Amino acid sequence: LIQTSFYTPVQDDLAEVDLIMRRQAADYHPDLQKALDHILSSGGKRIRAAITLLVGKMYGSEGDVIHLLASAIEMLHTATLVHDDLIDGSLLRRGNPTLNAQWSPGATVLTGDFMFARAARLASDTNSVQVMKIFAETLGIIVNGEISQLFSRRCLADRQNYSTRIYAKTASLFETTCRAAAILGNTTENQIEDMRKFGYNLGMAFQIIDDILDFRGEQITLGKPVGSDLRQGLITLPAIYYLEKYPNDPNAEYLLSEGCLENEKQTVELIQTISQSDAIQLSHQEAVGYTNQALEILTKQPACEARSSLEAITNYIVDREY
Amino acid sequence: LIQTSFYTPVQDDLAEVDLIMRRQAADYHPDLQKALDHILSSGGKRIRAAITLLVGKMYGSEGDVIHLLASAIEMLHTATLVHDDLIDGSLLRRGNPTLNAQWSPGATVLTGDFMFARAARLASDTNSVQVMKIFAETLGIIVNGEISQLFSRRCLADRQNYSTRIYAKTASLFETTCRAAAILGNTTENQIEDMRKFGYNLGMAFQIIDDILDFRGEQITLGKPVGSDLRQGLITLPAIYYLEKYPNDPNAEYLLSEGCLENEKQTVELIQTISQSDAIQLSHQEAVGYTNQALEILTKQPACEARSSLEAITNYIVDREY
Numbered sequence: 001l002i003q004t005s006f007y008t009p010v011q012d013d014l015a016e017v018d019l020i021m022r023r024q025a026a027d028y029h030p031d032l033q034k035a036l037d038h039i040l041s042s043g044g045k046r047i048r049a050a051i052t053l054l055v056g057k058m059y060g061s062e063g064d065v066i067h068l069l070a071s072a073i074e075m076l077h078t079a080t081l082v083h084d085d086l087i088d089g090s091l092l093r094r095g096n097p098t099l100n101a102q103w104s105p106g107a108t109v110l111t112g113d114f115m116f117a118r119a120a121r122l123a124s125d126t127n128s129v130q131v132m133k134i135f136a137e138t139l140g141i142i143v144n145g146e147i148s149q150l151f152s153r154r155c156l157a158d159r160q161n162y163s164t165r166i167y168a169k170t171a172s173l174f175e176t177t178c179r180a181a182a183i184l185g186n187t188t189e190n191q192i193e194d195m196r197k198f199g200y201n202l203g204m205a206f207q208i209i210d211d212i213l214d215f216r217g218e219q220i221t222l223g224k225p226v227g228s229d230l231r232q233g234l235i236t237l238p239a240i241y242y243l244e245k246y247p248n249d250p251n252a253e254y255l256l257s258e259g260c261l262e263n264e265k266q267t268v269e270l271i272q273t274i275s276q277s278d279a280i281q282l283s284h285q286e287a288v289g290y291t292n293q294a295l296e297i298l299t300k301q302p303a304c305e306a307r308s309s310l311e312a313i314t315n316y317i318v319d320r321e322y
Numbered sequence: 323l324i325q326t327s328f329y330t331p332v333q334d335d336l337a338e339v340d341l342i343m344r345r346q347a348a349d350y351h352p353d354l355q356k357a358l359d360h361i362l363s364s365g366g367k368r369i370r371a372a373i374t375l376l377v378g379k380m381y382g383s384e385g386d387v388i389h390l391l392a393s394a395i396e397m398l399h400t401a402t403l404v405h406d407d408l409i410d411g412s413l414l415r416r417g418n419p420t421l422n423a424q425w426s427p428g429a430t431v432l433t434g435d436f437m438f439a440r441a442a443r444l445a446s447d448t449n450s451v452q453v454m455k456i457f458a459e460t461l462g463i464i465v466n467g468e469i470s471q472l473f474s475r476r477c478l479a480d481r482q483n484y485s486t487r488i489y490a491k492t493a494s495l496f497e498t499t500c501r502a503a504a505i506l507g508n509t510t511e512n513q514i515e516d517m518r519k520f521g522y523n524l525g526m527a528f529q530i531i532d533d534i535l536d537f538r539g540e541q542i543t544l545g546k547p548v549g550s551d552l553r554q555g556l557i558t559l560p561a562i563y564y565l566e567k568y569p570n571d572p573n574a575e576y577l578l579s580e581g582c583l584e585n586e587k588q589t590v591e592l593i594q595t596i597s598q599s600d601a602i603q604l605s606h607q608e609a610v611g612y613t614n615q616a617l618e619i620l621t622k623q624p625a626c627e628a629r630s631s632l633e634a635i636t637n638y639i640v641d642r643e644y
Contacts, residue, residue, distance in 0.1 A: 028466040031473050083435060087428035106409035107472055109431055113405060114465045116435070120442050120458035124451060132446040132454050139439035144350040147432045151353050 006312035009305050010053035013067060017049050020071040024118040035099055035111045039078055042096040048173065049074040051202070051313065052181045055195055057306035059185025065126050066184060072122035072135065073177050079115035080142055082108060087146075088232075131180045138176040145169050154233030155259050157243050162236065166207040167200075174203025191301070198297045198310075205290035206317050211236035212283050213320065215275040227271030233260065237286065239270075241279035249273065284318065291318045328634035331627050332375040335389060339371045342393040346440040357421055357433045361400055364418040370495065371396040373524070373635065374503045377517055379628035381507025387448050388506060394444035394457065395499050401437035402464055404430060409468075410554075453502045460498040463490050476555030477581050479565050484558065488529040489522075496525025513623070520619045520632075527612035528639050533558035534605050535642065537597040549593030555582065559608065563601035571595065606640065613640045 007014065021040055025033040049070040056066035084090070085098040086108045092098060100108040116139070123135040145168020152161070178199030182192045214229050215238050229236050235243070243252050251270040254262060261267045274280070294314050301307055329336065343362055347355040371392040378388035406412070407420040408430045414420060422430040438461070445457040467490020474483070500521030504514045536551050537560050551558050557565070565574050573592040576584060583589045596602070616636045623629055 028462070029470045029473065032466065032469055080435075083431055087431060104472075105427065107469065109405055109409060109434075110465050110469045110472065112431075113402075113434075113438070114462060114469065116438055117458055117461035117465055121455065121462060124446075124454040124458050127451050129446060129449050129451060129454070132451070133443065136439055136442035136446050140350070140436060140443060143432050143436045143439055144354065147354055147429065147436065148351045150426075150429055150432065151351065 006309040006316065007050055009057060009309050010050055013053045013062075013070070014046055014049060016067050017046070017053070017070045017074065020067055020122070021075055024071075024075065024122070025114070028114070031107075032111065032114055035103070035107075036115070038102075039082065039099060039111075039115075043094045044074075044078065046074055047206075047313070048077055048177050051174070051199070051310070052177050054306045054309050054313070055178050055181035056185055058302060058304055058310070059182055059187050059191070061181065061185035066181065068122050068125045069131065069180055069184060072119050072126070073173065073180070075115055075119035075122060076135070076139060077173060079112050079119055080139075080146075082112035082115060084146070086112070087150075126180075126184060128180075128183060130183055134176050134180060138172050141168050141172045145172075149234070153259065155235055155255060155261070157235040157240050157256070159240060162240060163204075166204060166211075170207035170210075171200050171203030174206065175199040178202070194297050194300065198294050201290040201294035201297070202314060202317065205287040205294070205314075208237050208283055208287040208290070209317060209320055212238055212280055212287070215271060216280065227267070227275075230261075230271055230274075231267055237283040238274050238277075238279045241282045242274045242277055245279065245282075246277070287318050291315070328631040328638065329372055331379060331631050332372055335375045335384075335392070336368055336371060338389050339368070339375070339392045339396065342389055342444070343397055346393075346397065346444070347436070350436070353429075354433065354436055357425070357429075358437070360424075361404065361421060361433075361437075365416050366396075366400070368396055369528075369635070370399055370499050373496070373521070373632070374499050376628045376631050376635070377500050377503035378507055380623060380626055380632070381504055381509050381513070383503065383507035388503065390444050390447045391453065391502055391506060394441050394448070395495065395502070397437055397441035397444060398457070398461060399495060401434050401441055402461075402468075404434035404437060406468070408434070409472075448502075448506060450502075450505060452505055456498050456502060460494050463494045467491050467494075471556070475581065477557055477577060477583070479557040479562050479578070481562060484562060485526075488526060488533075492529035492532070493522050493525030496528065497521040500524070516619050516622065520616050523612040523616035523619070524636060524639065527609040527616070527636075530559050530605055530609040530612070531639060531642055534560055534602055534609070537593060538602065549589070549597075552583075552593055552596075553589055559605040560596050560601045563604045564596045564599055567601065567604075568599070609640050613637070 018040065022037060025036045052070035052073055053066060056062060081093065082099055085093055086100040086105060090098050091101040099111060103111070120136070124132050145165060149165060175196050176199070179192060179196040182195035211229065214236065215227055217226060225231065230239060243256060246252055247256060251261070251266050251273070254266065255270070261270065291314050295311060298307055298311055298314070340362065344359060347358045374392035374395055375388060378384060403415065404421055407415055408422040408427060412420050413423040421433060442458070446454050467487060470490070471487060497518050498521070501514060501518040504517035533551065536558065537549060539548060547553065552561060565578060568574055569578060573583070573588050573595065576588065577592070583592065613636050617633060620629055620633055620636070
């Protein structure tokens with residue numbers, strides 16, 4: 001959990017965002033309220049909400065409108081996780097039971113749908129047609145990314161494919177988060193475009209680090225098995241670097257020629273080798289490349305406490321334990 | 323299929339709506355396009371789109387904006403069907419294979435999500451914040467209705483519950499269809515409220531007739547077994563009337579005391595008895611009550627070809643073979 005000082009400028013706002021999100025099920029079926037409370041209590045970092053609020057603050061957008069946007073973004077993100085966990089059959093997220101671990105598939109699908117509906121409602125409550133448009137567009141991009149992943153062949157080691165995938169999965173929503181928050185503030189078109197790029201770079205870095213952590217973390221911290229991506233046949237950046245650099249490692253060779261791994265032993269070995277190789281460092285450098293661009297963009301924005309927090313978040317993203 | 327004259331004033335518009343809907347997957351994964359084409363080709367009547375266009379025409383809203391709204395409404399409706407069929411495990415709709423009959427549950431969930439996303443995008447393309455808000459709100463109501471149905475006990479014979487359920491399932495979207503179309507036209511607040519009520523009454527009638535057809539239709543026409551609601555423990559209006567009037571029918575008595583039916587034989591018998599009883603006529607009268615209110619509202623609207631078509635649709639809804 002991020003309990004660090006860079007959330008300070010928006011701590012009260014984040015509490016308000018939490019209330020707004022929980023309130024979304026108030027007039028609906030009591031089990032929806034239970035589900036929503038369960039999901040929202042599962043210890044998310046609310047990093048997207050915090051970024052929304054900070055970008056808002058930097059550009060003079062405070063109060064209801066930016067709270068609604070932050071709630072919409074966080075709710076959209078959470079809704080996609082509900083369906084993801086169902087589709088992947090994941091029983092734990094951040095160490096807590098997922099909704100589908102406790103509910104029927106049908107109830108889980110519908111709860112995700114409900115959250116999409118309420119996220120869309122919250123986005124429209126910002127009264128900005130432009131925000132509404134990019135919000136809906138982003139959901140389409142995220143879902144399309146998941147569909148592409150579902151239908152693409154396993155163990156595809158391809159940089160272009162990787163970039164497209166992490167853009168859809170993560171960077172697109174970070175991009176929309178920052179862009180929409182800027183739209184709601186007192187901003188020029190250039191500043192809005194700057195914020196879009198800032199969010200994009202932040203999101204790309206965020207996902208690369210997540211993909212590194214998947215190799216380096218401990219099961220207990222990750223709340224899922226180490227190397228879960230590779231186990232599912234998903235080749236992320238550390239594996240791409242490793243396969244590029246050590247194509248003669250027998251396990252790498254097998255993977256590249258057969259398009260899959262032979263057995264659990266081989267998989268565990270390869271995860272282990274990658275996690276101890278310089279592929280981790282190389283991936284990290286790539287993430288830092290993105291955050292450097294993000295930081296560069298920030299230097300051009302109005303100096304204020306919110307901007308300092310955004311810098312700190314940007315640095316934090318690549319400094320997370322790995 | 324409705325091939326009757328009341329679609330005439332909007333025939334070209336409906337063709338355009340079809341194009342807009344199919345275009346929604348153009349920049350995405352090719353399998354999404356396939357799925358969308360499959361779903362859109364499964365012979366829906368596009369009655370919601372037609373009503374949108376006709377209400378629009380009555381109030382001088384033509385061209386792109388109303389086409390976008392009609393596409394958004396129809397796309398939203400279709401997306402909910404995709405998830406419904408998955409949850410119910412239905413393999414046929416209108417006699418055609420459902421998406422989940424051919425695709426994995428995961429791909430089906432995501433295709434529905436994608437359609438929600440594109441529906442929201444289309445709604446926001448109308449550039450009306452108000453339309454966007456009621457659109458998102460309606461999705462919440464529909465999904466909440468499905469959740470309530472999933473969690474409510476089987477064989478509940480209760481009028482209030484029935485009304486709430488068919489409002490959520492059908493009337494809420496008809497209401498939003500007509501209200502949103504009116505919002506986009508040159509209308510007074512009163513006319514918008516009139517159209518909301520018109521849509522509500524139309525939707526309530528539409529669902530009651532659907533529930534009658536579930537008893538009276540033939541499997542081949544329905545594309546599902548006769549009496550499918552009762553088989554699933556869902557007590558619709560004809561059953562409610564029957565149970566009220568003939569509580570001493572042994573099968574009715576069993577249902578009322580045990581809260582369920584004992585076996586297939588009893589179920590088939592009760593479906594048969596209800597379908598040949600005056601409960602059908604009584605339910606039909608109730609639907610006519612709603613359409614009479616809808617027609618009454620129409621008399622106050624500007625006389626034009628579109629209004630005549632709306633009258634014809636209203637009459638058609640309660641005149642469908644039953």
